[in-house]
Amino acid sequence: KSDKTEEIQTHSTSLEVPKTLRYVPEDCKDKIVSDEDVLETLLKIFKALFINDFTRQMNILALLPEVKSTYLELLHLQPSKSKITFSCYESENMFSPEELLFHTLGFSITRNQSSLVSAGTGVFVTRGFVPKGAVVAMYPGTVYQKYEPIFFQSIGNPFIFRCIDGVLIDGNDKGISKAVYRSCSRRDQLGPFHMSDVSWLTPVVQNPLAVGQYVNNCSPDKAANVCYQEFDVPECFPIELKQYLPNVTYSHDIQSPLRCVVLVALRDIKQGEELFSNYYTIVN
Numbered sequence: 001k002s003d004k005t006e007e008i009q010t011h012s013t014s015l016e017v018p019k020t021l022r023y024v025p026e027d028c029k030d031k032i033v034s035d036e037d038v039l040e041t042l043l044k045i046f047k048a049l050f051i052n053d054f055t056r057q058m059n060i061l062a063l064l065p066e067v068k069s070t071y072l073e074l075l076h077l078q079p080s081k082s083k084i085t086f087s088c089y090e091s092e093n094m095f096s097p098e099e100l101l102f103h104t105l106g107f108s109i110t111r112n113q114s115s116l117v118s119a120g121t122g123v124f125v126t127r128g129f130v131p132k133g134a135v136v137a138m139y140p141g142t143v144y145q146k147y148e149p150i151f152f153q154s155i156g157n158p159f160i161f162r163c164i165d166g167v168l169i170d171g172n173d174k175g176i177s178k179a180v181y182r183s184c185s186r187r188d189q190l191g192p193f194h195m196s197d198v199s200w201l202t203p204v205v206q207n208p209l210a211v212g213q214y215v216n217n218c219s220p221d222k223a224a225n226v227c228y229q230e231f232d233v234p235e236c237f238p239i240e241l242k243q244y245l246p247n248v249t250y251s252h253d254i255q256s257p258l259r260c261v262v263l264v265a266l267r268d269i270k271q272g273e274e275l276f277s278n279y280y281t282i283v284n
């Protein structure tokens with residue numbers, strides 16, 4: 001395979017399994033949905049996760065009346081409203097992240113054995129329906145500028161994703177990649193605020209979209225139904241929702257916005273279907 005390709009493909013042309021994800025020209029523009037739409041979707045699901053997590057915490061705190069009142073004061077909740085608010089916190093109908101995804105965006109996804117022989121794990125739509133153009137997953141990992149060292153992390157690592165501008169995302173949830181991500185995430189913590197999600201490194205994800213690194217490459221009989229799209233997190237992104245972002249920058253002093261990559265549906269995708277991307281595709 002050439003290092004840089006301008007081919008636009010909807011199918012992989014060979015059965016050869018790629019080792020590293022996507023090589024594309026630097027001047028390529030491949031956004032199929034607007035940044036505003038991506039932001040809207042992420043805010044929608046992250047807000048739902050935040051309220052769900054907050055409710056769970058309040059359920060625990062509700063056992064201690066003095067803690068409950070202090071907490072409400074800190075949150076500047078009116079005493080008159082607090083009773084009503086608490087009755088909803090005390091609800092036992094908590095959602096798992098996958099259930100929450102289904103209730104918020106109308107579908108849920110999960111990792112499972114791929115439908116392709118010897119392809120390992122893949123990602124499936126387990127409930128609902130993904131409409132064309134929807135953000136269906138995120139590609140988690142440590143973000144490296146193209147001049148930053150990634151040699152040791154990249155050895156035998158099939159989870160390195162290359163963005164159009166040469167930025168690399170290491171989505172490997174094992175070994176040195178995992179240690180680097182955890183370390184960067186801890187480094188960036190601001191008091192009680194976590195700037196990123198580390199749960200994608202475990203079997204139980206907090207952000208149910210953060211499994212995009214397990215999406216397999218298309219094959220002649222399994223066409224791509226999702227494609228990758230870069231998304232830079234804007235400055236206005238609410239600090240309390242950053243805990244659900246599954247990416248961290250390797251460099252602490254980098255000034256540019258945090259790079260994320262989302263997977264966007266190329267067509268309507270039904271329940272039970274496996275997600276396939278094209279590791280080499282550019283969609284204009």
Ligand SMILES: C[S@@+](CC[C@H](N)C(=O)[O-])C[C@H]1O[C@@H](n2cnc3c(N)ncnc32)[C@H](O)[C@@H]1O
Binds near residue numbers: 017120158215
């Ligand atoms: C980014 S990982 C995807 C997750 C991987 N299936 C796993 O279980 O870890 C890329 C690796 O998945 C496997 N893979 C991806 N697409 C494949 C395909 N169409 N056929 C066979 N193996 C595939 C290859 O081993 C490739 O190096």
